[in-house]
Amino acid sequence: MNSKKRRPGRPRDEELVTRRKEEILAEATRLFAEFGYRQADVQVLADRLGIGKGTVYRYFPTKENLFFAAVDAGIRALVDRVSASSKDTTDPVHRLRKNIHAYLSFFDEQPDVVELLIIERAEFRDREKATYFLYKDRYRDERINQLMDAMQQGVFRQMPPERVMNVIGDCLYGVIFTNHFANRKIPFDEQAEDVIDIILHGLLPN
Amino acid sequence: MNSKKRRPGRPRDEELVTRRKEEILAEATRLFAEFGYRQADVQVLADRLGIGKGTVYRYFPTKENLFFAAVDAGIRALVDRVSASSKDTTDPVHRLRKNIHAYLSFFDEQPDVVELLIIERAEFRDREKATYFLYKDRYRDERINQLMDAMQQGVFRQMPPERVMNVIGDCLYGVIFTNHFANRKIPFDEQAEDVIDIILHGLLPN
Amino acid sequence: MNSKKRRPGRPRDEELVTRRKEEILAEATRLFAEFGYRQADVQVLADRLGIGKGTVYRYFPTKENLFFAAVDAGIRALVDRVSASSKDTTDPVHRLRKNIHAYLSFFDEQPDVVELLIIERAEFRDREKATYFLYKDRYRDERINQLMDAMQQGVFRQMPPERVMNVIGDCLYGVIFTNHFANRKIPFDEQAEDVIDIILHGLLPN
Amino acid sequence: MNSKKRRPGRPRDEELVTRRKEEILAEATRLFAEFGYRQADVQVLADRLGIGKGTVYRYFPTKENLFFAAVDAGIRALVDRVSASSKDTTDPVHRLRKNIHAYLSFFDEQPDVVELLIIERAEFRDREKATYFLYKDRYRDERINQLMDAMQQGVFRQMPPERVMNVIGDCLYGVIFTNHFANRKIPFDEQAEDVIDIILHGLLPN
DNA sequence: GATGAATGAGGATTCATTCAT
DNA sequence: AATGAATGAATCCTCATTCAT
Numbered sequence: 001m002n003s004k005k006r007r008p009g010r011p012r013d014e015e016l017v018t019r020r021k022e023e024i025l026a027e028a029t030r031l032f033a034e035f036g037y038r039q040a041d042v043q044v045l046a047d048r049l050g051i052g053k054g055t056v057y058r059y060f061p062t063k064e065n066l067f068f069a070a071v072d073a074g075i076r077a078l079v080d081r082v083s084a085s086s087k088d089t090t091d092p093v094h095r096l097r098k099n100i101h102a103y104l105s106f107f108d109e110q111p112d113v114v115e116l117l118i119i120e121r122a123e124f125r126d127r128e129k130a131t132y133f134l135y136k137d138r139y140r141d142e143r144i145n146q147l148m149d150a151m152q153q154g155v156f157r158q159m160p161p162e163r164v165m166n167v168i169g170d171c172l173y174g175v176i177f178t179n180h181f182a183n184r185k186i187p188f189d190e191q192a193e194d195v196i197d198i199i200l201h202g203l204l205p206n
Numbered sequence: 207m208n209s210k211k212r213r214p215g216r217p218r219d220e221e222l223v224t225r226r227k228e229e230i231l232a233e234a235t236r237l238f239a240e241f242g243y244r245q246a247d248v249q250v251l252a253d254r255l256g257i258g259k260g261t262v263y264r265y266f267p268t269k270e271n272l273f274f275a276a277v278d279a280g281i282r283a284l285v286d287r288v289s290a291s292s293k294d295t296t297d298p299v300h301r302l303r304k305n306i307h308a309y310l311s312f313f314d315e316q317p318d319v320v321e322l323l324i325i326e327r328a329e330f331r332d333r334e335k336a337t338y339f340l341y342k343d344r345y346r347d348e349r350i351n352q353l354m355d356a357m358q359q360g361v362f363r364q365m366p367p368e369r370v371m372n373v374i375g376d377c378l379y380g381v382i383f384t385n386h387f388a389n390r391k392i393p394f395d396e397q398a399e400d401v402i403d404i405i406l407h408g409l410l411p412n
Numbered sequence: 413m414n415s416k417k418r419r420p421g422r423p424r425d426e427e428l429v430t431r432r433k434e435e436i437l438a439e440a441t442r443l444f445a446e447f448g449y450r451q452a453d454v455q456v457l458a459d460r461l462g463i464g465k466g467t468v469y470r471y472f473p474t475k476e477n478l479f480f481a482a483v484d485a486g487i488r489a490l491v492d493r494v495s496a497s498s499k500d501t502t503d504p505v506h507r508l509r510k511n512i513h514a515y516l517s518f519f520d521e522q523p524d525v526v527e528l529l530i531i532e533r534a535e536f537r538d539r540e541k542a543t544y545f546l547y548k549d550r551y552r553d554e555r556i557n558q559l560m561d562a563m564q565q566g567v568f569r570q571m572p573p574e575r576v577m578n579v580i581g582d583c584l585y586g587v588i589f590t591n592h593f594a595n596r597k598i599p600f601d602e603q604a605e606d607v608i609d610i611i612l613h614g615l616l617p618n
Numbered sequence: 619m620n621s622k623k624r625r626p627g628r629p630r631d632e633e634l635v636t637r638r639k640e641e642i643l644a645e646a647t648r649l650f651a652e653f654g655y656r657q658a659d660v661q662v663l664a665d666r667l668g669i670g671k672g673t674v675y676r677y678f679p680t681k682e683n684l685f686f687a688a689v690d691a692g693i694r695a696l697v698d699r700v701s702a703s704s705k706d707t708t709d710p711v712h713r714l715r716k717n718i719h720a721y722l723s724f725f726d727e728q729p730d731v732v733e734l735l736i737i738e739r740a741e742f743r744d745r746e747k748a749t750y751f752l753y754k755d756r757y758r759d760e761r762i763n764q765l766m767d768a769m770q771q772g773v774f775r776q777m778p779p780e781r782v783m784n785v786i787g788d789c790l791y792g793v794i795f796t797n798h799f800a801n802r803k804i805p806f807d808e809q810a811e812d813v814i815d816i817i818l819h820g821l822l823p824n
Numbered sequence: 825g826a827t828g829a830a831t832g833a834g835g836a837t838t839c840a841t842t843c844a845t
Numbered sequence: 846a847a848t849g850a851a852t853g854a855a856t857c858c859t860c861a862t863t864c865a866t
Contacts, residue, residue: 174380
């Protein structure tokens, strides 16, 4: 499994760096989620980690850099989870269900990541796009193709695939944001079923 | 009618107070939307208004108070718009369409209000509920009843009304947030139609 | 009793001014005692009096002026009380007793005045002498003479009268300050007796 | 003995902390005495010390905290001086004389401390007791016992010891305050003798 | 490499005073 | 005369970042 060639010299150092970065990132995520960007004090982060403030700056040159690294890590974890959820499925409806469940369960487990998304937009308003959507764009064509296939197969109605994708994506995004903004406590799998039901069948009786 | 005895001295001008507050609020909304809460400088606000900083504090005792007044005004305007949109409609489908159009057109015209909602959550993370949802709660029962009526009439399928309401609300919330986070430029009425289409008919062919 | 000649014209105006000043001064004394000089807000003073802030400034050109007027009024009241207390007494011991009782009872009734004395020094450190001592100086010679008479008569021991006066004065000053600084609640007449006892007889057995 | 493992990085220098705090405290005492609490600018303090403002806040988290640290240091120095003055004396009269001389000579040398006491009360009026009296309370029982012994021995008259203690304390407190309020310049040892004379023998001829 | 001491730019808030009404 | 709207000077405190040890 660990197929990287182990070269002689100081291989452990690299690992150390990686491990340290991850530790810092994990704590930083918690800190930002707790205090917001501005109020999150790098000194507090260092204290919680039991290291010096300078050490944090060794691994992340600025607070902003640290923040975006945390956002990135969070979103990458989300993407991995959602991708994995439908790996062995080709049925469009099943895949959609799996993806929605994975998406909502991820944010249920990692509520801090939602906070990071909000904070990112609140603090870095001048960015063209939030990180989340940069990642999303990468999977755009793949999603579109899957939707078009499903329509071709007659599993979904014929609709503009991009717009369908938007509505589904927006709906899920809205669910997790509302959960946080309204302090809503609904079991995530119930939410998933509610969303799936409406997205698949609509409100009208057939 | 105006039988109040004129007390000596300069009379307090209630209208002036109202006008001033509105002027300040309008500019504050722009400022917060532009810079975020922390970065928004009350001095800059005063400069833009051509008044002294102390004058701002005359009308709003703290920056936080000012911010929440701006949020409140924004949400009240939204509520008014949506309420007005379906005033003379009793048909459930028509009402839903009207409401969704009104909702999206409001945020299309007042994008600053979306920013305020995001900023509120990012900065005041400890509040039980964001202002938006406090307002929403007031209309909860009314909405539920309308949905139940529509189901009774057979216009909508029989479903748990609360959950339906949540999915619709989340979906719309997600739309406006995504518009901002992803810097998405789609005509709001197209978005409205896309959302309405899926919510009413679902993805599956009938 | 009201022996001032009432002249035709607008005599009431003067009275009004005097009355207004006194009302303002009384409330100002309370306010300063409650908040200190810096923290005492002229707006609050006006509000408590039910008048406009500008009106306060009509009667007292600056806050500082207002403060010193309050101090002055307080000290003048003290002086009057103490003077009156020994008006019909010529016996040195009796006069001393009367004066001490009057002094302590005054500050017992008017604790705000003590606060003013403290605040005066704390805020206006550059004054050569606190107002209290300016007033005291006026009575210096009279006091000295009284003490010298008492010594001549053999009622008091022969001592440098100035120094005796200082020790007595300091002692009383210390009593009222300590009452305030230590939040001490002792009936003022007991305190008077304690002070009188020691000042007259000393600690040593005769 | 110094067997602690040297952790990596710059070791925390406790001595430096202590030294810095003392330096800051000394200058702060001067500053507060000169300007009062409100008017004392932390920036000026930093400038006088030739350090950054942030450094002051590194050692004292708030201006208030800094002020009380200064008060505390001042009073502790007083207590030490007075305690030391009568260490090898058991004779009550001698001890009283020594204590009074020490007390007055302390404030003669450290007039800034008197200012701090005044400022404390003027600014922090809501405190139950001024710091000075909190310290004094600790020595209360000891003082009472000494007085009772002296009375038992017949060195002092029989009197309520608590009240005697109060009168002596108030008298001294009054002396130092009057010195400052009235800008009085009398050699402190003369003052001591005057106070001692009256406290011991009273005004009346034996 | 790690640490933590030092820094100072940046921004909210208070309140005496002025002056138009 | 009386009022209260407007002003802005004055100051505390936070915290990212640098760099000597």
